[in-house]
Amino acid sequence: xxxxxxxxxxxxxxxxxxxxxxxPVFKKVYKLKFKGLENVPAGNGEKYIVAINHTCAFDPxxxxxxxxxxxxxxxxxSELFKNPIVGWVIEHLYGFPVHRGKGDNSAIDYGEKxxxxxxxxxxxxxxKRVKDKDGVPQKAKSGxxxxxxxxxxxxxxxxxxxxxxxxxxxxxxxxxxxxxxxxDMGLDKDEIKTSDIKNAANMVxxxxxxxxxxxxxxx
Numbered sequence: 001x002x003x004x005x006x007x008x009x010x011x012x013x014x015x016x017x018x019x020x021x022x023x024p025v026f027k028k029v030y031k032l033k034f035k036g037l038e039n040v041p042a043g044n045g046e047k048y049i050v051a052i053n054h055t056c057a058f059d060p061x062x063x064x065x066x067x068x069x070x071x072x073x074x075x076x077x078s079e080l081f082k083n084p085i086v087g088w089v090i091e092h093l094y095g096f097p098v099h100r101g102k103g104d105n106s107a108i109d110y111g112e113k114x115x116x117x118x119x120x121x122x123x124x125x126x127x128k129r130v131k132d133k134d135g136v137p138q139k140a141k142s143g144x145x146x147x148x149x150x151x152x153x154x155x156x157x158x159x160x161x162x163x164x165x166x167x168x169x170x171x172x173x174x175x176x177x178x179x180x181x182x183x184d185m186g187l188d189k190d191e192i193k194t195s196d197i198k199n200a201a202n203m204v205x206x207x208x209x210x211x212x213x214x215x216x217x218x219x
Contacts, residue, residue, distance in 0.1 A: 002087060004097050004201075006110040009117055014092040015207055023065045029168050032062060035182050036176035039156065040068050047115055047153040048179065051144050051204045053212060054124035056166045060095070062174050063122065063158050071152075072122040073114045108146060108203040123147065125205050135162060137212050140205035145197045149187045155180045155204050157181040158212035175211040180204060 026032060041048060052059050060074040069107055071094055078097040081087035098107035114121045125140035137159070148155050157177040164169055182188040185200035 002081070002084065004081065004091070006096070006106050006113075008046055009049060009073070009110075009114055011118060012092040012094070015094060017092060021062065026058070026061060026065060028057075030062070030166070031169070031171040032065065033173045034066055034176070035173060036211075037066055037068060039176045039178055040066075041156075041179070043067070043070070045118065046179075047118070047151060048156050049115060049144060049148055049151075049153050050122040050156045050158055051125050051208060052122055052158045053135075053160055053205075053208050054129045055135055055160045055162065056127045056129065058166075059124060060122045061093075062160055062172060068216045070120050072120055073111075074122040075111070075124075080081065105148065108143065111143075111147045115147065115153050119157060125201055125208070127203060135165070135212075137205060137209045142197050142201050142202040144204050145185065145187065145200035148182065148185065148200070149192060149197070152182060154182065157204055157207040157211060159208045159215065161212050161215040163216075173215050175215055177207050177211050180207065 050063060052063055058070045064072045073094040075098040076090050076095040078099045080090055081097045085158065096107060096110055100110065111121050124145045125144045126138045127141040127143070129134070130138050137213045144155060147153070156179050159177070161173045161175065166172055180203070185203055186196055187200050
């Protein structure tokens with residue numbers, strides 16, 4: 001496995017090519033529908049993180065397809081990078097490896113670098129894909145709140161909703177919620193406790209769940 005360079009945030013033309021060429025294909029194959037796009041910042045320099053419920057490997061792809069959504073840098077499990085071809089594709093789509101369960105802070109530090117340099121990072125707060133057959137969003141881990149506090153970034157909650165497991169030919173709805181500021185999440189204080197981080201992460205996840213439930217109840 002090629003060692004990932006966490007020291008610099010690189011730029012890849014491959015991302016724009018894939019979005020332009022394959023974005024319409026994904027929209028058609030997965031019958032993608034987008035709601036709440038007016039909540040996505042209009043390139044005004046606002047620092048923010050996109051938080052998505054983890055439904056499948058294509059979550060960051062689904063969310064980044066609309067033209068007004070900027071490139072999303074996202075974490076991917078390190079095992080995916082062992083295949084050099086798969087690893088190259090993921091890296092050039094702005095994915096970076098995270099070594100789960102090993103206490104490795106490289107991915108978190110790199111995520112902070114991404115946001116600090118004015119890019120947008122996508123995080124799945126649950127930490128792993130939800131395998132429940134109904135796809136109900138689950139409890140959040142602390143990562144999204146840690147990065148938000150470290151970078152003074154807001155969080156844009158996004159819910160991916162499908163009636164059952166996501167498969168080709170089924171309709172997938174991507175719903176973008178209202179931006180959550182540090183104040184909204186209770187992270188605007190100088191002294192932050194572990195409980196504050198947990199509460200902020202849970203608040204983000206609750207907003208994602210509300211978006212998901214609103215879509216399911218609309219069916």
